[in-house]
Structures are given as structure tokens and as C-alpha cells.
Amino acid sequence: MTQRTGRIPAQPGPREAVEPVLTDAGAGGGAGAASGQHEQTDEPGQPGQAGQVGGVLPGAAGAAGPGQLGGSFLAQAAGDAETVIAGAGPVLRLGERPTVKLRDAGPDDPPRYAPEWLELREGPDAAARAHDLLDPLRIRLANLPGKAGLVIHDLGCGTGSMGRWLAPRIDGAQHWILHDRDPYLLHFAAVASPRSAADGSRVTVETRRGDVGRLTPDALAGASLVTASALLDVLTREEIDTLAAACTGAGCPALLTLSVAGRVELTPSHPMDEEIAAAFNAHQRRDGLLGPDAVTVACEAFSERGATVRLHPSPWRLGPAESELTAQWLRGWVGAAVEERPELKERAEPYLRERLEACAAGELRVVVHHTDLLALSRPTGGAS
Numbered sequence: 099m100t101q102r103t104g105r106i107p108a109q110p111g112p113r114e115a116v117e118p119v120l121t122d123a124g125a126g127g128g129a130g131a132a133s134g135q136h137e138q139t140d141e142p143g144q145p146g147q148a149g150q151v152g153g154v155l156p157g158a159a160g161a162a163g164p165g166q167l168g169g170s171f172l173a174q175a176a177g178d179a180e181t182v183i184a185g186a187g188p189v190l191r192l193g194e195r196p197t198v199k200l201r202d203a204g205p206d207d208p209p210r211y212a213p214e215w216l217e218l219r220e221g222p223d224a225a226a227r228a229h230d231l232l233d234p235l236r237i238r239l240a241n242l243p244g245k246a247g248l249v250i251h252d253l254g255c256g257t258g259s260m261g262r263w264l265a266p267r268i269d270g271a272q273h274w275i276l277h278d279r280d281p282y283l284l285h286f287a288a289v290a291s292p293r294s295a296a297d298g299s300r301v302t303v304e305t306r307r308g309d310v311g312r313l314t315p316d317a318l319a320g321a322s323l324v325t326a327s328a329l330l331d332v333l334t335r336e337e338i339d340t341l342a343a344a345c346t347g348a349g350c351p352a353l354l355t356l357s358v359a360g361r362v363e364l365t366p367s368h369p370m371d372e373e374i375a376a377a378f379n380a381h382q383r384r385d386g387l388l389g390p391d392a393v394t395v396a397c398e399a400f401s402e403r404g405a406t407v408r409l410h411p412s413p414w415r416l417g418p419a420e421s422e423l424t425a426q427w428l429r430g431w432v433g434a435a436v437e438e439r440p441e442l443k444e445r446a447e448p449y450l451r452e453r454l455e456a457c458a459a460g461e462l463r464v465v466v467h468h469t470d471l472l473a474l475s476r477p478t479g480g481a482s
Contacts, residue, residue, distance in 0.1 A: 213257055213286055218423050220259045223327060227263060227355050228410035228470040236268060238351050238474055239322060247271030247299070248322040253313070253329060253341075254278060258287030260327050260355070261303070269297040276305045313340055315347030323351055330357040330392035330471070331382065338392065342399035342473070349478030352400070352471075356412055358382065359467035360390025362431070366461075370449045377435035377442060384438075393469045400473040412470040418460035425457050427466070 239248060248270050252260050255276040265272055272295055276287045284305040291303045308317075318324065324345050330338060345352045360379045364371050382389025397407050416424045432450045436443050456462040 213283065215426065216257045216259065216283075218426060220257075220262075222414045222416065222420055222423060223259060223356060224263045226412040226414050226468060227327075228412045230410050231353065231408060231470055231472040232267060234408065234474065235323070235351060235353060235472060239268060239270070242322055242477075247273060249273050249275065249320055250323045250325060251275045251277060251318060251321050253324065253326040255287045255305075256283050256327075258291055258303075260325050261287070261301075262290065262292050264325060264353070265292040265301050266294070266296055269295055269299065271295065271299040272301045274301065274303045276303055277308050278305070279307055279309060281307065313344040315344050318344055318348035318350060321348055321350040323353065325353045326355070328356045328358075328468075330354055330396050331389050332387055333392060334386045335388060335395055338388065338396050339399050342396065342403055342405075345473065346400065346403035346405055346475040349475050351475060352473040354396065354473070355470040356468045357393050357396075357471065358390055359393070359411075359469050361467040363465040363467075364453070365463045366456075368449065368453070370445060373442070374432060374435045374446070374449070377439045378431055381434040381438040393471060396471055396473075400471075400475070403475070405473040405475040408472045408474075410470050410472075412468045414464070414466040414468065416464040416466070421457050421460065421462075424462065424464055425454055427464070428453050428457065 242248075248268070250261075250264075250272055252258070252274055255261070255278050258276060261274050261276070265274065274291065276284060276291075278284050278287070284307065288303055288305055292301050295301055333341070341352075360375075360382075362371070362375050362378075379390050383391070388395055393409065397409070400407050414420075416427070428450065432446050432453075436446050453462060
């Protein structure tokens with residue numbers, strides 16, 4: 099199979115999505131490197147049949163949610179409802195994980211992220227991630243014992259945007275183990291994975307279907323690094339404790355990017371901005387999810403286990419060039435606020451319409467604040 103990089107391929111059919119994908123592999127360690135195969139495996143305790151696989155692992159490149167949340171007023175305010183990408187927007191329905199059903203999914207199919215939404219946000223995600231955290235990470239990775247190559251676990255990988263961003267920025271042979279619960283997204287991530295590291299070393303991948311809630315130090319044995327994007331804010335306190343315990347128990351660093359900070363700035367401002375933001379933040383905390391509190395909880399969880407934690411802001415800065423993403427984000431943002439506070443509906447309709455019109459005219463700018471976290475756990479293998 100031809101390997102492509104840089105763009106997400108067309109959505110595969112159900113059979114293609116759950117079968118292993120073969121890619122050109124080389125040095126780098128891990129299960130797929132020696133045989134030259136990319137492998138798709140189920141983690142311990144996970145069902146092996148595609149029909150039993152659940153939704154996507156929480157946080158797969160963003161807390162995606164239903165594209166038409168908040169009632170039919172969203173479709174009316176936005177125009178044609180078909181312009182709303184299924185899965186777009188940083189929102190959840192009450193009682194659901196951060197996943198949605200694709201338009202053609204059957205009623206019994208598991209929810210999953212829309213690849214269109216993940217592709218739409220990949221560029222702004224890449225621009226937002228904190229480059230200042232890379233130097234301390236490179237120092238740690240350079241001091242790892244042995245020179246067989248890096249083994250990197252990407253949790254909730256989605257379409258693999260973290261690998262496409264990070265692999266070309268660090269040296270050395272790399273074997274990426276991509277974790278997600280959606281075989282469609284694992285397919286995308288595998289065939290669009292990067293080929294080479296910053297110094298030209300080979301990059302290989304394998305995929306694993308699994309749940310972050312089952313992560314253990316044993317599952318990370320031999321790991322050089324754990325990564326994730328937009329994951330922390332869609333986890334519970336217990337799940338963050340599990341993640342921190344697994345990473346520190348394995349002695350590997352964790353680079354966890356793009357967690358929501360609970361602050362949004364829109365220019366020009368509007369009297370309803372703060373009210374919508376507060377309702378959205380309350381929605382993010384439903385069902386025990388941590389939302390804007392996640393970074394604080396994660397800092398505590400890693401620090402209590404002996405890790406050194408560094409934080410750096412990583413805001414989206416959306417202007418006229420990102421108008422399509424801004425429009426999708428606005429629909430999800432306002433929709434979640436209305437779902438949390440239905441009494442906002444009457445005023446939210448003209449608010450959303452006005453904001454979308456300004457966006458289409460290139461007159462709206464939005465800063466969505468996020469935080470990147472680097473946790474440097476005490477190494478267990480003699481690294482400095």
C-alpha cells in the first residue's frame with residue numbers, strides 16, 4: 099500500500115478500516131519494526147472483533163461533539179444544516195464520551211470522530227503547540243539509555259496529527275504506537291504517518307485499539323515518550339490519575355498538548371461572550387469530566403508521583419484564514435452553552451448568526467486558550 103503523508107486519505111469502507119495496514123517500516127524498535135510491518139492489535143482486555151469495538155479513545159485530537167447541538171435553532175441560524183461537519187465542535191452530549199456518529203453510521207454503530215473535523219483543526223493545532231517544551235523533551239530523550247531508537251505511544255491518536263507534527267521535530271529512529279478505539283481513525287493515522295525524523299532516521303508505526311482507562315505501566319514498558327492532544331480536558335480525575343500512574347511507573351515523559359484553559363477571546367467583543375463562555379465551561383464539566391480544571395489536576399497527579407511538570411500556553415489564534423474552522427467551532431461552542439443553559443436559546447440564536455456573519459466577512463478573530471503540559475517522570479532505566 100502506498101504511504102501518504104500530510105493529508106488524511108479518503109474514508110475507507112468498513113472492511114478496509116479494520117484490517118491491518120501494511121506500510122514501509124524500518125529501524126526503530128517495537129512490534130512492527132523487525133518484520134517491516136505496520137500492525138494493528140487489540141490491547142489486553144479489548145475485544146478483537148471489529149463489531150465489538152467501541153467509540154474513539156477520549157480526546158482524539160479534540161473534544162469533538164455533535165455538530166448540531168443546542169436544538170434546531172443552530173441549523174436555522176447557520177443556514178444549511180449540511181454545512182455542519184458531523185463531529186465538529188468542542189462539545190459533548192450529556193452521558194456521552196467525546197465522540198459522534200458519522201452521517202452514514204447506523205443506529206447501533208459506535209460513535210466516532212469525523213475525520214473532516216480533525217483535518218480542519220490540524221493546522222491551527224500545529225501552530226498552537228508549545229515549541230518551548232521541545233528542548234527539555236529533546237534533552238531527556240537524548241539521555242535515554244541505549245540507542246536502539248525511540249518508542250512513542252500516542253494516546254487517542256485520531257488521524258495521527260501529533261505524529262505528523264512531532265516526529266519531524268525530534269532526532270533518532272522512532273517507532274510510534276498509535277492508540278485509539280476507532281479503527282477508521284487508526285487507518286487514517288497509519289497511512290498518513292510521517293516517514294522520517296528530524297535527522298532523517300526512519301519512522302515506523304503500529305496501531306492498537308484500546309482505552310486510556312486501562313493504561314498501566316506494563317502497557318508502557320520500554321516506552322520513551324507518551325503523547326496526546328486535547329485529551330486531558332475530556333478525562334475524569336480517576337482517568338488522569340491512571341494516566342499519571344502509568345507514565346511515572348514506566349519512567350517515561352509525557353507531552354500532553356492542547357488542553358482547554360476555559361478562556362476565549364473574540365474580537366470584536368459582544369455582551370454575550372462571557373455568558374456563553376461560562377455556560378460552555380460548565381458543560382465541559384458534566385459527568386465528572388474535568389474540562390478547564392484538567393491541567394491543574396494533571397499537574398498535581400504527576401507531581402505527587404515525583405515528576406517535574408512544565409506548562410506553556412498553546413492558544414488557537416483564528417483569523418480570516420481559519421474562517422471554516424472558526425465557524426465550526428462557534429456552532430459547537432454556542433450549542434454546548436445552550437444545552438447547558440436552555441434559557442439562553444432565544445438570545446443565542448441572533449448571537450450565533452451575527453458571529454457567523456462576521457466570520458464569513460473576515461471580521462472576526464478568536465483566541466481559544468489551551469495549555470501544553472510536559473511531565474518529566476523519574477527515569478527507571480538509568481537515564482539522567
